[in-house]
Amino acid sequence: MNFYQILKSAHSGWRYIVFVLLVIAVIQALAGWFGKNPYTEGNRKLNVFTLVSAHIQLVFGLILYFLSPLTKMASSEAVGRYWKMEHISMMILAIILITVGNAKSKKVTDAITKHKMIAIFFGIALIIVVAAIFMMTRADASRTFFGVS
Template structure:
């Protein structure tokens, strides 16, 4: 297996870690926000792990972007346009939202407001990621939704 194949497999598998951490962080943030709970060290660590996992995924994705044959085709074709422009743009925005949400929550003193910031920013990022997955399935016939046919 070449470097491209290894990175593609890593990127494909790592997405599940990112998604699981993101969903758990959002659930905890919503529970803290709506339940008016305190912001714990566990909340902070979960948010940081989510941030780190998303950044690792982005870095692997950026390397893949320059190695992938899918980014070399014409943008007039939906398959190549998705991989060349849409996927990377949406994912960068999602990671920026995760980063901004985590950063904003660190600056806020009120625990409920910290949870709210995480819930909103991480939630929007999750919606973008899920939307991009649906776009991938639509534009790339070789792909399935979360590996499910």
């Protein structure tokens, strides 16, 4: 197994960690926001773990971007366009939203506002991630929503 295959497997497996943490963080933030719950140390840690896991996934993805034969395909083909432009753009945007949401939540003191910032920014990031997954399944028929690539 070469470096590319190891990195591709790491990136494919790590996505589940990022996705699960993101879903849990959004659910907790919505519950805290609408339930008017205090912002706990557990909330903060979950948000930081989500942020860190997303950034680790970004590092894997950026390295793969330059090694993958998929990004060398013609942009005129749906698969090539998806992997060369759409996937990376949407994922970077999602990670930027996670980063900004986490930073904004740290700057406010009100617990409800902290939950609200996380719910909004992480929620939009989650929507972008899910949309990117659906776009992937449309561009590349060999891939499934939760299938390992």
